[in-house]
Amino acid sequence: MNNTDSSVHNGYTNAIMVCKNDEEEKSKSIVINGKNLTLENLVLIARHYHEVELSNDVNICHRMEQSVSIIHDIVTASQPLYGVTSLFGGLANRLVCGEYAEELQNNLVRAHKTGSGANMSLESIRAAMVLRANAHLIGASGIRRLWDERLIRFVCEGVTPLVPEFGSIGASGDLVPLSYIASAIAGQDETLYVDFRGETINAPEALHRLGYETKRFNPKEGLALLNGTSMMTASASLACYDLYTLMAAILHIHAMVLQALGSSNQPFHPFLHRIKGHSGQA
DSSP: OOHHHHHHHHHHHHHHHHHHHHHHHHHSOEEEOSSOOOHHHHHHHHHHOOOEEEOOOHHHHHHHHHHHHHHHHHHHTTOOOTTTTBOOGGGTTSBOOGGGHHHHHHHHHHHTOOOEEEEOOHHHHHHHHHHHHHHHTTSOSOOOHHHHHHHHHHHHHTEEEOOEEEOOOGGGOOHHHHHHHHHHHHTOOTTOEEEETTEEEEHHHHHHHHTOOOOOOOTTHHHHHHSSOHHHHHHHHHHHHHHHHHHHHHHHHHHHHHHHHTOOSGGGOHHHHHHHOOTTTO
16 A cells, blocks of 8 residues: 555544544533533533433532432421522512421422413523523522432433513513422413423323323422522523624635735734734734
């Protein structure tokens, strides 16, 4: 075999190895642990249906269990804690006895399903589900891991709650849209629908197909699922990713046009941009 043949063979072999490595990367699940989720990985999961799983790190599991235990002790002792043994907002001074703390959380989820308008995009809802689970893995939310397992199972199985686009109050929490997600994974509402791999069915039926039973929220769990900005963070994240993609395309197109026109490259000399002193210009 001559040198030319050898170089061709090596190039072909390297190409095979690159393709193989790419396939191996694609086959790996993205593991979320509460702190290392990147924008690129969120888009892979929400938009391209890449596999995702919860971290099994012992410390994460221990923190989650400990936070649940703390809530249990507070409720058992009837200690005042906002939204757990008290009502909300202007009624925060009204205490709730321990035996009604569970009912309070289930009523909270039920009462906030008041959205309107067309349904949000499935990718935005999927991203919000991943972000909500990721936030819980910090271990300070007082919520059992089983709810995050359901969130991620829904995402992996292509089961997405249908969430109306209007109703969120933003900075105080995406209470209304997240209530639809919370209600879907609990399966208590037959009037709430999900997209089950392209088929629209009600939430209890979706749970049944996935092998789950309907379940009620323990004290603090409804609040942990609703009181966050996961929905608007999801929408903003996807929009930012698209912006970065468009910006990169614009820069490449700009360069190609300048080259096609035979334009001077002197206006782009690094010296000119360094002396202007604008951050990020050079």
